Amino acid sequence: MEAVTNEGEAAPPKRRRRRKEARPQELLDAAMALFIERGYAATRLEDVAKRAGVVKGTIYLYYADKLALFTAVVEQVIAPLLGEDEQWLTEGVPSDAAPFDRLWLLLERWGERLFHTPLGGLAKLVMAEASNFPEMATVYHDRVIHPAMALVERVIIDGQKRGVFPAALQPKATARLVVAPLLQRSLWLSSFAVVCSEASEALDEEVFWANYRLLLREGLLRRMV
Amino acid sequence: MEAVTNEGEAAPPKRRRRRKEARPQELLDAAMALFIERGYAATRLEDVAKRAGVVKGTIYLYYADKLALFTAVVEQVIAPLLGEDEQWLTEGVPSDAAPFDRLWLLLERWGERLFHTPLGGLAKLVMAEASNFPEMATVYHDRVIHPAMALVERVIIDGQKRGVFPAALQPKATARLVVAPLLQRSLWLSSFAVVCSEASEALDEEVFWANYRLLLREGLLRRMV
Amino acid sequence: MEAVTNEGEAAPPKRRRRRKEARPQELLDAAMALFIERGYAATRLEDVAKRAGVVKGTIYLYYADKLALFTAVVEQVIAPLLGEDEQWLTEGVPSDAAPFDRLWLLLERWGERLFHTPLGGLAKLVMAEASNFPEMATVYHDRVIHPAMALVERVIIDGQKRGVFPAALQPKATARLVVAPLLQRSLWLSSFAVVCSEASEALDEEVFWANYRLLLREGLLRRMV
């Protein structure tokens, strides 16, 4: 229970150590994990505290109440994303690259996050609690979803200008269609894969990416040669 | 408050007895609406009862406890779907129709449900609560998702056999990719559209269908003429 | 613990009896006793419930929260007093009686209440919590203190008009001076007499009334004969 200090020397003071800088983050991590796993209402602050290695009351030193903790969790994940992708797309991706490649790089980047970081779980969480906490949903939409979609739209419009993507596609709607498989797989991972082994087979990542790319590039209809 | 029926004649036992058989269904409807709107934990049985026009205690005459009611709600929506689509696909759709058209008819049918019936809200609900109630998630997966996906898979395989769909596509994965936009739009409708007017614009249904079809058929890359 | 039913016959249903009409009053009585004894904050709802023979949660069937219960207690004592005294003074006391006698009858009446009913304890309670619950203090002032003082003022003015009471006295201020001993004794009974036997001797009721009357009638200075 008590972290063992395997340093041979002075046996540094353990219990009740002043961790005033680390605490908030530890609490956020614990809270995020539980909120994502169980949802807002089913998460007891006592469990959050226990997981963070403190007692219930300690939480209130850092967050006014449960809702504030919840909001902080959402914002913590939102914050580092702001602008990050935009910069990446501008600087990290050759602007003369083929439009589809630019799009694909972006989707791969997001897939990485959605499938292998808490962001995926958070997306589920936000959707589940959206109607209970409208402001939070609004914030998430405005700061995450909207900018993200805008980014895709720009790539699509660029591709259309270059004559590579069909002009008939409406960028806004297409952007949502294009990312749908990412979000969907992420949600299924968070929901069914955990509880249902059958589901997880069907979500094999490699296969997913291969088919996703194929379908996205060329659609269902076979090209005539 | 309650309209009194003080008619001297036959004194038809309306209000009271009329509903005896309807009670369970009324409770289910009320519960579904609230579960979908607020989630499992945030739904109080007292509110369910009030909406159904009965008292809290009455619920327990029909359902063992809150979880049983929840399960019944999920199953109630699942039940009528079982086999229905399968039959429809066999009988209602010309088997000699073009594979893409068969697929498209199926997707339109599901879109109708997801966008305009409680099924959409239920999908959100199930995902949100999946980790809290694994058995329910399993049931939903086995009875709804799995058969549905199997249906799409068959259409895809059929299209491949006829040489219309690319043989390179793995049917299982492709099925999920193909329906992702439907589920995604449904989830967004349930989550963000309610609270964020900006979001709802971007989800215009007609535009959605047009672009969905276009993208699905031909993909992003322009066909050479 | 369980009240024994010493009736020889049918052993009437005891536990969980429907007392829907009696409950609120039982709760109010219990609450009043504890609020008066311990003050607002020091009174735990669990104790109120226990004294009323129910559990904590039951209180919330009748009162929204602790404050509502508190307010109800105050109002319950206030309510029956409204207008009662006024009527009594008009009807019950001969209007041709000597002004001092009319005043004295009124004071005796109030003394009876303050010394031998919960009203005395309530006065202490209201004063102690006035700054914490200003609205309650206002209500108490407007409904109890103000009308009561107005009553005394009228008697005084009447006495002045008849040339019995000195015209130099300002009725409003005199009214307060006249009742001060009543309130004071009541407060001391609630505060010190309970905890300090020495104090209680000094508050002997008969002696109090005799000296009160003497002092009030004739003042400290001996009358020259």
Next chain:
Amino acid sequence: MEAVTNEGEAAPPKRRRRRKEARPQELLDAAMALFIERGYAATRLEDVAKRAGVVKGTIYLYYADKLALFTAVVEQVIAPLLGEDEQWLTEGVPSDAAPFDRLWLLLERWGERLFHTPLGGLAKLVMAEASNFPEMATVYHDRVIHPAMALVERVIIDGQKRGVFPAALQPKATARLVVAPLLQRSLWLSSFAVVCSEASEALDEEVFWANYRLLLREGLLRRMV
């Protein structure tokens, strides 16, 4: 927040060390103000500390716990009163003065305190919390009320011996009757005047004193000339 003293010269160690001895008194002042204003239970030690310019924990360097602080506050006000008045009455008031004048000087002196120093608020506090802290009530009674009443009693007895005050008055009871208006007005100031502007009009100090004196001297019944 805290004004920085960046003077280059002697750098007098003001803020920090200046107060070392003042701390307990500062804490007492802060505590008294809050106890009087809000009552015992509603006063949070954190607020006391904040008002005294220290941290919560610091309080415990000087007082064992909340109750000790409370007791200290009561005693702090009691202490300076002990014997003070007695001496004043002996030395400061001509012993050959008219008995009523001696009494009146004493009452004026007390009125000054009750109306214009924290003593008034403290009286309310003590009464409100008497049943919660019997020992404190006892101390207050023995050290403040009892000596004070004894003082008045002596003046009264003296007046009776000189044939100025009616022999029929019982000194102990009369003493309490005589001071009642002072205490009453003080209590009303602490309770209602703060929250109710109507109440404060009725408590005008000059008018109070004039009528108090008149009533006390001569009573309600007009003297025959």
Next chain:
DNA sequence: GATGAATGAGCATTCATTCAT
């Protein structure tokens, strides 16, 4: 079948108190 009064376990929140620094 239906009611609704009553229950009691459970949770968020507060705050006096402690203690390592």
Next chain:
DNA sequence: TATGAATGAATGCTCATTCAT
């Protein structure tokens, strides 16, 4: 001496569940 992070017991309040009628 002073700090302030941490504690934990206490308490108001909620709500699923029960049961006598």
